[in-house]
Amino acid sequence: MATTDRSRERREEIEAILERKPGVREVRDEADRYTVVGAAGRGTYANWLTPIEEHFVCHRNAIPEIADDSWTITFSGGLDGEASVADLTERFPTVAVAHTMECAGNGRGQHDPETASVQWGFEAAATAVWTGVPLSSVLRAFSEELPESGWLTAIGGDPGEEGVFARSIPVEKATDDCILAVGVNGRPIPAEHGYPVRLLVPGWYGVNSVKWLDELRLMDSMVTEGSLDRPGRHAEWQQDEYRIHPAGETPEPMETIETFDTWDQFESDEIDHPYTFDENVMSVIGAPDGEEPVRAGEVDVCGVAWAGDDTVERVEVSTDGGEHWSEAERFGPDYAGAWRLFRTTWDATPGTHTLVSRASDDRGRTQPATIGTPEEGFGALDSGRYPWNEGGYAANAYLPNAFEVEVEPER
Ligand SMILES: Nc1nc2c(c(=O)[nH]1)N[C@H]1C(S)=C(S)[C@@H](COP(=O)(O)O)O[C@H]1N2
Numbered sequence: 067m068a069t070t071d072r073s074r075e076r077r078e079e080i081e082a083i084l085e086r087k088p089g090v091r092e093v094r095d096e097a098d099r100y101t102v103v104g105a106a107g108r109g110t111y112a113n114w115l116t117p118i119e120e121h122f123v124c125h126r127n128a129i130p131e132i133a134d135d136s137w138t139i140t141f142s143g144g145l146d147g148e149a150s151v152a153d154l155t156e157r158f159p160t161v162a163v164a165h166t167m168e169c170a171g172n173g174r175g176q177h178d179p180e181t182a183s184v185q186w187g188f189e190a191a192a193t194a195v196w197t198g199v200p201l202s203s204v205l206r207a208f209s210e211e212l213p214e215s216g217w218l219t220a221i222g223g224d225p226g227e228e229g230v231f232a233r234s235i236p237v238e239k240a241t242d243d244c245i246l247a248v249g250v251n252g253r254p255i256p257a258e259h260g261y262p263v264r265l266l267v268p269g270w271y272g273v274n275s276v277k278w279l280d281e282l283r284l285m286d287s288m289v290t291e292g293s294l295d296r297p298g299r300h301a302e303w304q305q306d307e308y309r310i311h312p313a314g315e316t317p318e319p320m321e322t323i324e325t326f327d328t329w330d331q332f333e334s335d336e337i338d339h340p341y342t343f344d345e346n347v348m349s350v351i352g353a354p355d356g357e358e359p360v361r362a363g364e365v366d367v368c369g370v371a372w373a374g375d376d377t378v379e380r381v382e383v384s385t386d387g388g389e390h391w392s393e394a395e396r397f398g399p400d401y402a403g404a405w406r407l408f409r410t411t412w413d414a415t416p417g418t419h420t421l422v423s424r425a426s427d428d429r430g431r432t433q434p435a436t437i438g439t440p441e442e443g444f445g446a447l448d449s450g451r452y453p454w455n456e457g458g459y460a461a462n463a464y465l466p467n468a469f470e471v472e473v474e475p476e477r
């Protein structure tokens with residue numbers, strides 16, 4: 067297909083998504099390669115559940131045309147058989163998981179100098195309740211003997227320009243809490259979020275949750291070039307893109323790794339360029355939203371904090387741009403893989419104040435203050451900065467998310 071046709075198609079698709087989702091605004095990359103629609107403003111982060119109308123969308127190919135739940139998933143490699151979505155939902159129990167979906171490119175726009183691709187601030191995160199069937203039951207049913215380790219590769223049904231959209235996750239994670247999702251927030255999954263079925267990987271970066279799921283393949287290794295019986299490239303999205311690497315370095319494809327936690331991979335001797343698996347600890351204030359002034363006096367500051375499949379252990383709020391901090395209280399729903407609400411009372415005095423939050427996880431890791439420079443590379447970690455990286459992935463620095471709130475005198 068000619069590029070102009072493709073971009074016209076994409077243009078139409080984005081317009082249709084924006085019409086269905088009044089709570090999001092459009093964000094795209096300059097190469098016109100990604101169809102990405104950004105989550106709503108700060109207010110999204112004052113609520114635990116994100117209405118689907120405000121849930122960001124991220125993919126690069128056109129949405130496949132899918133008729134109904136006769137859509138079939140093929141099981142291959144160490145698995146055998148196929149099943150329609152109707153078969154799956156009839157045969158396996160219905161379960162629900164709460165999941166904070168965060169694009170691995172969230173925070174990319176905070177890298178200085180700029181990296182390629184979509185320039186997100188903090189908008190590409192959302193929490194929804196996904197319903198479907200337990201992946202562990204499905205894998206057991208379609209394998210003779212399910213191994214305890216190895217890799218599960220999920221292939222999307224979206225037609226790639228040069229190859230397939232394929233992602234591999236460790237069997238340990240696949241059989242722990244993943245589901246094949248058919249519903250979200252009590253309704254069938256909308257087309258742009260993966261209708262009729264997607265893989266859902268709780269607490270891991272969005273890229274792992276393959277939409278329009280076409281094939282599940284059990285393998286000894288992660289997907290590498292030539293490892294699938296498909297035309298075109300196989301491993302672009304696992305081995306090249308979505309890996310964290312300093313300027314000018316090209317990640318080497320790896321067949322297998324033992325360390326899955328994204329942050330732990332920075333510290334591992336085994337892995338030079340981490341894969342974006344579980345989400346790094348992160349937080350965003352949702353209210354006040356900085357758009358409207360507030361009245362002096364007691365002001366409720368509220369937001370959300372998440373840590374992938376780790377637990378949020380502490381959230382602090384500063385109203386002076388990070389000079390002084392006070393601990394916020396966590397409240398509301400508490401599900402693995404989903405964000406927590408936090409709140410604190412701020413005794414606001416007239417003037418302009420800079421609000422910012424920072425979270426820590428149960429393994430003692432705290433959001434870094436800033437993103438380093440390209441020259442520092444991963445050395446930035448030693449001075450407590452998030453490493454500037456060429457793909458702009460997995461950034462969780464807190465100062466770039468600071469914002470000003472106008473406080474008016476009491477009446
Ligand atoms: N088949 C397929 N699945 C995909 C993608 C894609 O391009 N194709 N994009 C991934 C990325 S990068 C993200 S961040 C999430 C976003 O999910 P959402 O659009 O439902 O928010 O989908 C993931 N699943």
Ligand SMILES: [Mo]
Binds near residue numbers: 168170171272273
């Ligand atoms: Mo993404």
